[in-house]
Amino acid sequence: MSNPYVKIRRDLHKIPELGFQEFKTQKYLLSYIESLSSDRLEIKTWKTGIFVKVNGLFPSKVIGYRADIDGLPIEEETEYSFQSEHEGRMHACGHDFHMSIALGILTFFVQNPINDDLLFIFQPAEEGPGGALPMLQSDIMSEWKPDMIFALHIAPEYPVGTIATKEGLLFANTSELFIDLKGKGGHAAYPHQTNDMIVAACSLVTQLQTIIARNVDPLDSAVVTIGKITGGTVQNIIAEKARLEGTIRTLSVQSMEKVKQRIEALVHGVEVGFHCEATIDYGAMYHQVYNHHEITRDFMDFVKEKTDVIVIECKEAMTGEDFGYMLRDIPGFMFWLGVDSEYGLHHAKLTPNEDAIHIAIKMLTQYIHQIGHK
Ligand SMILES: CC(=O)N[C@@H](CCC[C@H](N)C(=O)O)C(=O)O
Numbered sequence: 001m002s003n004p005y006v007k008i009r010r011d012l013h014k015i016p017e018l019g020f021q022e023f024k025t026q027k028y029l030l031s032y033i034e035s036l037s038s039d040r041l042e043i044k045t046w047k048t049g050i051f052v053k054v055n056g057l058f059p060s061k062v063i064g065y066r067a068d069i070d071g072l073p074i075e076e077e078t079e080y081s082f083q084s085e086h087e088g089r090m091h092a093c094g095h096d097f098h099m100s101i102a103l104g105i106l107t108f109f110v111q112n113p114i115n116d117d118l119l120f121i122f123q124p125a126e127e128g129p130g131g132a133l134p135m136l137q138s139d140i141m142s143e144w145k146p147d148m149i150f151a152l153h154i155a156p157e158y159p160v161g162t163i164a165t166k167e168g169l170l171f172a173n174t175s176e177l178f179i180d181l182k183g184k185g186g187h188a189a190y191p192h193q194t195n196d197m198i199v200a201a202c203s204l205v206t207q208l209q210t211i212i213a214r215n216v217d218p219l220d221s222a223v224v225t226i227g228k229i230t231g232g233t234v235q236n237i238i239a240e241k242a243r244l245e246g247t248i249r250t251l252s253v254q255s256m257e258k259v260k261q262r263i264e265a266l267v268h269g270v271e272v273g274f275h276c277e278a279t280i281d282y283g284a285m286y287h288q289v290y291n292h293h294e295i296t297r298d299f300m301d302f303v304k305e306k307t308d309v310i311v312i313e314c315k316e317a318m319t320g321e322d323f324g325y326m327l328r329d330i331p332g333f334m335f336w337l338g339v340d341s342e343y344g345l346h347h348a349k350l351t352p353n354e355d356a357i358h359i360a361i362k363m364l365t366q367y368i369h370q371i372g373h374k
Pocket residue numbers: 093126127128153174175176246247248284286318319320321322345
């Protein structure tokens with residue numbers, strides 16, 4: 001392991017923290033960035049995130065690069081010697097890779113300054129409740145606002161040495177979904193005296209799937225996933241309460257509204273049918289990731305023509321990313337970085353190939369070097 005950014009990735013892998021609790025992560029990043037001790041660097045913290053400006057020689061624009069820094073509530077099941085030291089937390093979405101790659105690029109340009117200014121954004125809470133929008137609206141961002149911005153996300157399904165992206169829509173619109181049901185609990189042997197919220201919740205989960213099958217245009221796409229159900233107390237008590245937690249994904253803002261209307265109608269139906277009360281909370285919503293056409297095309301051409309990395313023109317995905325908010329305001333793009341893992345994103349055995357770290361740093365320093373001198 002001679003690559004220092006692999007060591008950084010492993011250090012960060014050990015300390016995954018949830019959104020807006022990334023205190024150790026922020027401290028680690030700050031101590032590394034401050035150790036670069038250059039008078040070109042300006043550093044400002046924002047909650048548990050960090051903005052770092054690398055001042056250029058003769059700046060005519062600011063180039064932005066964003067890395068997300070939070071982990072997930074997953075108990076790690078890899079065979080790593082550098083497993084998560086935080087019980088029930090894991091970097092299972094590659095943000096440890098994203099941070100180490102960002103530090104690699106940052107270090108390169110501190111040591112090899114270019115004309116333009118660079119802004120590195122280490123953003124908390126991508127998995128929820130969302131750090132991109134409030135960071136974008138912060139005073140620091142108004143002062144240092146980039147003229148263009150980009151970011152990457154690791155992709156377990158693509159080989160190392162490849163990237164994948166496309167012009168226009170890349171990732172879906174998302175909305176979290178929390179539904180609370182409250183009825184009348186009671187003795188397991190007297191169901192006729194109760195309104196069982198376990199039965200209501202199970203019925204609702206099945207009904208929600210009919211939205212995709214029967215309400216969304218088959219030529220459009222949407223997802224309603226319920227990832228968690230809780231309810232009840234013990235096996236012989238009929239549950240008074242149940243909670244469904246999930247997420248909605250759509251390829252347009254309009255479809256999101258339609259799906260939500262159907263959810264509300266079905267939840268109301270369950271209220272009537274099961275004599276219970278229901279509340280819906282949509283939690284955090286993310287704007288779609290929409291890549292700027294010309295900038296993305298230029299980037300793809302650059303990688304094809306000037307690097308060893310293979311460019312795949314991919315389809316849009318139903319993943320969400322609050323980086324979509326940054327791209328709504330600032331022209332730029334996002335791309336997938338191939339890391340070839342048997343297990344996918346959000347899996348307890350995700351094991352991305354670390355060779356991708358060096359490949360990404362090399363490719364992106366070349367790219368920034370080219371656009372930063374124009
Ligand atoms: C890249 C990725 O996996 N992003 C997450 C974003 C989650 C947003 C929010 N918590 C939700 O579930 O809607 C994803 O699950 O796609």
